[in-house]
Amino acid sequence: MLNSRVGTTLLQSLNRRAFSPRPRLSPTLSVRLASARPLRFFSSSPTQDKDNTTTKSPHTKTDWRNMAEQDITKYLRQTHDRVFEHNRCWAADKKAQDPDFFVKLSAGQNPEYLWIGCSDSRIPAEQITGLEPGDAFVHRNIANLVCNTDLNVMSVITYAVEHLKVKHIVVCGHYGCGGVKAAMTAKDLGLLNPWLRNIRDVYRLHEKELDAIKEDDARYDRLVELNVYEQCRNVVKTASVQQSYAKNKFPIVHGWVFGFHDGLLKDLEIDFEGILKDIQKIYNLTEG
Structure with missing residues (x-):
């Protein structure tokens, strides 16, 4: 199928770019970042720093409940700076590599x-795909949903298709998604309920397949995949995508x-043309 071939070729190309020998950082920038002032993360089993603030080695998880007020203030300042x-x-490294980069x-x-x-x-999109600034228009939300009532994502799709071409x-999506996991939980999650209902609807649509999976983790992973599939269908339902493709x-x-x-991307090999043909029986927006 056209889409399977295009998707596989695209994914292979991106993976080659992401994992090619070409360094993402120049030696100069690597040295600068390595010498940058390290962050201190405070914990419940502290040591004394030279300025009498309680600290622990970098990358230790923070225990906010046992931090003194001055330690919190210092931590926030360091993470900001x-x-x-x-x-x-x-910025200096980019300019050194290409003086006209920012121009x-x-x-x-x-x-x-x-x-x-x-x-x-x-999951930073550019880093895992090897893309550079200017290569990707990015929209992110909890559980990568495409809801027709969400003016944010609808505006992003319209602008990307009609204006950016x-x-x-x-x-x-990603395995281990907290939004998908929450949607699988029989619990009132307050303000999150309307958003997670979209994922629960995905479960309802594929209930027989999912319930036939006995192992919880495998069912969880499959719901992640099915959620991506249904969000792709929602993208295809939009007028801008249908009209541009036509x-x-x-x-x-x-x-x-x-x-x-x-760290690898899995191509679900969405049959774009098949989905488009299928949904246009009801969602055909190419006219007018």
């Missing part, structure tokens, strides 16, 4: 991809899942 230290190093960046964007992903902080729309033969919609255990 470190971002700006890294930003200065990154070209400020001229405008022409991304090939629209990325709709989860808000999970462990993206060639690929990627809906990327006219230009793009964008193509892809469904991917990221795995934390190996």
Whole structure:
């Protein structure tokens, strides 16, 4: 199928870019970041720092309940300042590699991809795909949902397709998704209920398949995949995608899942043309 071939080729290309020998950071930037002032994370079993504040080695999980007020203040200041230290190093490195980098960046964007992903902080779209600034228009929310009542994601899709002319729309979920896990839990989660209902509806649509999976983790992983599949269908239902594809033969919609255990993307090989043909019996918006 056209979409399977395109999706597989695209994913292979991105993985080559992401894991190619080309360093993502220059030696200069690596040295700068390595020498940047480290963060201190405070814990319930402290040691005495030279300025008499209680600290523990970097990367230790913070126990906020046992932190003194002055320690919290210092921690917040350090985490804030470190971002700006890294930003200065990154900007200097980019300019050293290409003096016109920011001139070209400020001229405008022409991304090939629209990325709709989860808000999970462990999945930075550009880093796991090897994409550069300007390559991807990115939207993220809890559990990578595409809801027709969400004006945010609908506006993103419309702008990306009609104005940026993206060639690929990627809906990327991830195994171990907290939003999907919460939706599988029989519990009142307050304000989250309306949002998670969209995932519960995915379970309802595929209830027989999911209930036939006896192992909890396997059922959980499959719901992650089915959620991506249904969100891809929701993307295809939009007028901007249908009309652009009828006219230009793009964008193509892809469904991917990221795995934390190996860092690899899995292509679900969404049959974009098949889905489009199927849903247009009811959702055909190409006219008018």
